[in-house]
Amino acid sequence: MQYRRFGRTELQIPVFSCGGMRYQHSWKDEPGWKVPKASQDNLDATIRRSIELGINHIETARGYGTSELQLGRILPTFPRHQLIIQTKVAPKENAKEFRKTFEQSLRNLNLDYVDLLGIHGINTPELLEFTLRPGGCLDIARQLQEQGKVKFVGFSTHGPTDLIVETIQTDQFDYVNLHWYYINQFNWPAIEAATHHDVGVFIISPSDKGGMLYKPSPKLVELCQPLSPMVFNDLFCLSHPLVHTLSLGAARPSDFDEHLKTLELLDQAETLLPSILERLQAAAIATLGEDWVNTWHQGLPTHEQTPGNINIPIILWLRNLALAYDMQEYAKMRYNLLGQASHWFPGQKATHLSDFDLSECLQTSPHADKIPALLSQTHSQLGGQSIQRLSQS
Incomplete structure (x- = not known):
């Protein structure tokens, strides 16, 4: 490792x-006696495999159901100083609830302290305010540090880039968990801000939210040769020294195997990546047109600025992926999550477009004249049954 x-x-x-x-x-949340032995055995084997490989950073959250409780059965069997344990707790309007939730996490994990406590989901200005205001969640986290229950405090986010940058620039956090990978590089300014403030950078879900790379389209497989899409994406992320760690989201011991192939390639990134990046860019231009590829994102309104709360940037981004790389399954999954995931994946699908006049909100886009038709086409291609976040299922 x-x-x-x-x-x-x-x-x-x-x-x-x-x-x-x-x-x-x-x-x-379920009591421990309801956890099947097979499930616990699988989790134990996954953690043992992780530690054997030198992956000693184990990350979870209070919002991950029985994850903490099950980890609490295996983590105390390892020397504590060899582990880096992170859990995450969502910010609360009532900071006493934040403390109570953290204390439950610590009991579940069966530990005296965690190395990393993430304020989970600073996705909106309101949640940032809950965190930073006097007597808020960050003050509670500082008290937990003084009590020796927490070593370092960070935050996780699915929020817009400007909010992430604003949060980092408070200089109150030791690390950030955020999204950034090949198909979604919008948060690079936040990574640069993190580097400026010497904040650790943890990449959330590069293989799942990064394109469901465990079941890539044949076209994506071809474009990423001689690497698998998963190894390509890992190498792309880790070729940037400003990125420190990628979350693997392992569900079983074998889920580490493909990622491990990346390690021996890290010093070959400058040789391996350019040709793949050129092919991916060329494929996008061949399908979508060079002008669109270079300018589609310019002048787009946020979902808050759009009638019907339609998330135009996300919808057009998903359209690009579906067409350029045949990533229809991923695009459909993400598109149908719109309207179902609150601030974790905000905004609405492009339904009932005829009810809205988008001309004003699109007036600074170089593609204003064609975007409404593209939104309608995308809804026809990707729309379907609404999908819930995993934590809601």
Whole structure:
């Protein structure tokens, strides 16, 4: 395993982290006796495999159902100083609830302290205010640090880039969990801000939210040769030294195997990546047109600025992926999540477009005249049954 300095924490963190949102028995809180032996055995085997590989950063959250509870059965069997344990707790309007939730996490994990506590889901200005205001969640986190229950405090986010940058620039956080990978590079300014403030950078879900790369389209497989799409994406992310660790979201011990192929290629990134990047860009231009590829995102309104709360940037982005790389399954999954995931994936689908006049909100887009038709086409191609976030299922 290779390790990188995790910002101001000074922790040597593995370049792969064992994310804890896919190996648990249930997304709902259930008593331990309801966890089947087979589920616990699988989780135990996954954690043992992780530690054997040198992936000693285990990441979970209070919102991941039985994940913490099941981890609490295996983590105390390892020397504590060899582990880097992160859990995450959502900000609350009532900071006392935040403390109570964290204390439950610590009991579930069967630990005296966690190395990393993430304020989970600073996705809106209101949630940032809940965190930072006097007597808010961050003040509680500082008290937990003083009590020795938490070593470092960070935050996770699915929010817009400007909000992430604003949160980092408060200089109150030791690390950030955010989305950034080949198909979604919009948060690079936040990574640069994190580097400026010496904040650790943890990449959320590069293989799932990064394109469902465990079941890629044949076209994507061809374009990424001689690497698998998963290894390409890992290498792309880790070729940037500003990125410190990628969450693998393992559901079983074998889920580490494909990612491990990346390690021996890290010093070959400058040789391997350029030709793949050129093919991916060429494929997008051949399908979508060079002008669109270079300018589609310019002048687009946010969903808050759009009639019907339609998330135009996300819809056009998903259209691009579906057409350029045949990523229809991924695009459909994400598109049908719109309207179902609150601030975790905000905005609405392009339904009932005839009810809305988009001309004003699109007036600064170079493609204003054709975007309404593209939204309608995309809805016809991707629309279907609404999908819930995993934590709601």
